[in-house]
Amino acid sequence: MSRIGTTPPRFRRRVGRTPAVLVLPAVLALAFLVLPLAGLLVRAPWATLPQRLTDPQVLTALRLSLETATLATVLCLLLGVPLAWLLARVEFPGRRLVRALVTVPLVLPPVVGGLALLLVFGRRGLLGQWLDQTFGLTFAFTTKGVVLAEAFVAMPFLVIAVEGALRGADTRYEEAAATLGAGRWTTFRRVTLPLVAPGIAAGAVLCWARALGEFGATITFAGNFPGRTQTMPLAVYLTLEQDLEGAIVLSLILLLVSVVILAALRDRWISAP
Amino acid sequence: MTGSLVDARIVVDRGTFRLDIDLRIDAGEVVALLGPNGAGKTTALRALAGLVPLTDGHITLRDRRLDDARARRWVPAEHRPIGVVFQDYLLFPHLSALENVAFGPRSHGTGRREARTVAAAWLDRVGLADHVRRKPRQLSGGQAQRVALARALAVEPELLLLDEPLAALDARTRLDTRAELHRHLAAHPGATLLVTHDPLDALVLADRLVILEGGRVVQEGDAAEITAQPRTDYVARLVGLNLYRGRATGGSVEVAGGLTLMTTDAVDGDAFVAFSPIAVAVHVDRPTGSPRNTWPATITAVQRHGDNLRLQLDGPIAAAADITPAAAAQLELTPGRHVWAAVKATETRAYPADLPAEPQ
Numbered sequence: 001m002s003r004i005g006t007t008p009p010r011f012r013r014r015v016g017r018t019p020a021v022l023v024l025p026a027v028l029a030l031a032f033l034v035l036p037l038a039g040l041l042v043r044a045p046w047a048t049l050p051q052r053l054t055d056p057q058v059l060t061a062l063r064l065s066l067e068t069a070t071l072a073t074v075l076c077l078l079l080g081v082p083l084a085w086l087l088a089r090v091e092f093p094g095r096r097l098v099r100a101l102v103t104v105p106l107v108l109p110p111v112v113g114g115l116a117l118l119l120v121f122g123r124r125g126l127l128g129q130w131l132d133q134t135f136g137l138t139f140a141f142t143t144k145g146v147v148l149a150e151a152f153v154a155m156p157f158l159v160i161a162v163e164g165a166l167r168g169a170d171t172r173y174e175e176a177a178a179t180l181g182a183g184r185w186t187t188f189r190r191v192t193l194p195l196v197a198p199g200i201a202a203g204a205v206l207c208w209a210r211a212l213g214e215f216g217a218t219i220t221f222a223g224n225f226p227g228r229t230q231t232m233p234l235a236v237y238l239t240l241e242q243d244l245e246g247a248i249v250l251s252l253i254l255l256l257v258s259v260v261i262l263a264a265l266r267d268r269w270i271s272a273p
Numbered sequence: 274m275t276g277s278l279v280d281a282r283i284v285v286d287r288g289t290f291r292l293d294i295d296l297r298i299d300a301g302e303v304v305a306l307l308g309p310n311g312a313g314k315t316t317a318l319r320a321l322a323g324l325v326p327l328t329d330g331h332i333t334l335r336d337r338r339l340d341d342a343r344a345r346r347w348v349p350a351e352h353r354p355i356g357v358v359f360q361d362y363l364l365f366p367h368l369s370a371l372e373n374v375a376f377g378p379r380s381h382g383t384g385r386r387e388a389r390t391v392a393a394a395w396l397d398r399v400g401l402a403d404h405v406r407r408k409p410r411q412l413s414g415g416q417a418q419r420v421a422l423a424r425a426l427a428v429e430p431e432l433l434l435l436d437e438p439l440a441a442l443d444a445r446t447r448l449d450t451r452a453e454l455h456r457h458l459a460a461h462p463g464a465t466l467l468v469t470h471d472p473l474d475a476l477v478l479a480d481r482l483v484i485l486e487g488g489r490v491v492q493e494g495d496a497a498e499i500t501a502q503p504r505t506d507y508v509a510r511l512v513g514l515n516l517y518r519g520r521a522t523g524g525s526v527e528v529a530g531g532l533t534l535m536t537t538d539a540v541d542g543d544a545f546v547a548f549s550p551i552a553v554a555v556h557v558d559r560p561t562g563s564p565r566n567t568w569p570a571t572i573t574a575v576q577r578h579g580d581n582l583r584l585q586l587d588g589p590i591a592a593a594a595d596i597t598p599a600a601a602a603q604l605e606l607t608p609g610r611h612v613w614a615a616v617k618a619t620e621t622r623a624y625p626a627d628l629p630a631e632p633q
Contacts, residue, residue, distance in 0.1 A: 172363055173365060175350070176357070177376070179324070179350050179351075179353075179357040180351075181381045182351055182376070194365075
């Protein structure tokens with residue numbers, strides 16, 4: 001029994017040796033991912049940084065980005081979690097087709113997504129016209145439009161993550177809840193949701209990160225109006241045309257915000273293996 | 274109307290498998306559904322709980338139709354006055370012991386504070402008053418089992434279902450938990466159905482045993498009836514008897530292999546003969562004298578069985594024989610050895626194989 005827990009030396013050495021065929025590409029991949037970020041840091045105008053950071057235009061764009069990404073995530077949670085539940089738990093005809101449709105925004109170029117949104121939710125769009133006339137709701141080229149564009153692009157991330165979590169969850173807990181007299185809604189609220197909470201959180205983080213970086217659909221559907229629809233990625237792109245250093249500063253901020261929030265949430269919600 | 278609290282005919286088709294059983298349970302009665310793996314025990318339990326729809330048949334609980342396949346009536350699980358203790362308990366991992374037990378009362382519309390009071394009282398009854406705040410992962414197997422029982426009983430079910438309630442426990446915990454479970458089941462005023470593959474659980478906990486094989490009831494009765502007169506090989510093994518089926522004429526029964534066994538019970542027609550492994554004597558030479566049944570046999574296996582050794586014998590009939598280790602050493606009883614087996618006629622029991630018509 002005393003041998004348990006001690007690995008024989010020869011066995012340990014064999015486990016420790018990793019093949020170069022795998023290590024080399026792995027190191028290259030890491031460098032490829034990290035070097036551009038390092039480039040941002042190297043070229044950053046550190047001397048003028050404090051002054052540039054307090055530029056009202058930068059702060060406005062940052063605030064708009066954080067607000068719209070958060071609102072888009074909330075919208076995705078409200079609509080996406082029920083959709084994921086439907087896909088995971090209810091047998092209905094055409095379920096596979098629906099699942100395929102949900103993932104379309106993942107592969108669709110965001111610009112195309114933005115154009116499609118314009119055709120439906122634009123002032124003259126199929127739904128947009130009616131919404132505009134009936135409720136006075138205008139989406140195209142407004143902050144609401146930014147949220148809509150971001151939600152459109154980010155929703156699949158949430159739905160896929162939550163559906164995966166729901167499929168992985170043991171449905172027998174839901175049966176146990178039913179035998180205790182809980183209806184489907186109570187069961188969903190008090191048993192299913194808490195069981196898949198980590199999956200939902202992970203999906204929300206992915207969704208938020210995707211929304212924060214959204215560019216193509218936003219600029220196509222909502223335009224590029226400072227203070228209303230100009231989010232950080234748009235500001236980076238626009239600034240790049242006249243002021244490289246300014247674009248670098250904006251990029252750094254975006255990078256910092258993403259890293260800080262992802263790191264904070266990772267410890268709290270996403271369990272790294 | 275029948276006098277039973279539960280009156281059910283459960284038919285469930287599962288591809289090639291078909292479960293088809295009649296089940297009646299009185300108020301206060303504990304019935305064990307006993308059978309080998311895959312016999313359909315858990316399917317029957319799930320059908321009663323409303324988790325599996327019936328293909329045919331009906332389920333009536335206190336004169337209320339919960340299922341009626343022909344009338345397309347099906348009451349969903351959450352509207353059945355039934356409590357379930359699942360095999361691995363399925364305590365909600367994110368809720369404390371108290372909240373787990375309070376879940377049922379709350380789902381039935383009791384206020385939060387009152388549901389907690391009810392739950393605390395139940396946890397106290399199962400001896401876990403000190404563990405109300407624990408999460409399921411902080412409970413031992415035996416404690417989790419008691420929380421699961423409290424959770425099922427807290428909704429005051431008319432029918433309590435237990436699916437292998439002791440299977441997940443180690444041997445020592447099982448002994449204590451079984452005794453305690455017996456106490457709680459005896460106190461339960463409603464009907465109880467216990468699903469198990471462990472004959473000891475069934476014999477200790479149940480008033481009546483229903484034995485299921487291949488989706489059908491093969492035998493039914495109290496512990497004494499079943500242990501005295503097993504009707505299938507599975508039941509015979511459960512109660513530890515050698516069992517044969519044959520044609521009886523008076524005191525002799527012709528069984529497989531052309532062998533005729535003498536008994537002191539007079540039966541005619543299709544009959545069972547049963548005898549205990551302890552009644553089988555093993556000799557190196559053919560025994561003579563005394564009214565014995567003897568046949569030549571080959572030893573195929575020798576195992577330890579309590580204080581004795583159990584020999585598996587092959588020959589015209591397969592049989593188990595229990596002998597003392599001393600006798601085994603003296604006779605050099607090793608696998609492959611040819612011996613003679615002998616059973617006294619007074620040690621065998623014969624009874625008709627055809628079930629008597631059920632009294633209506």
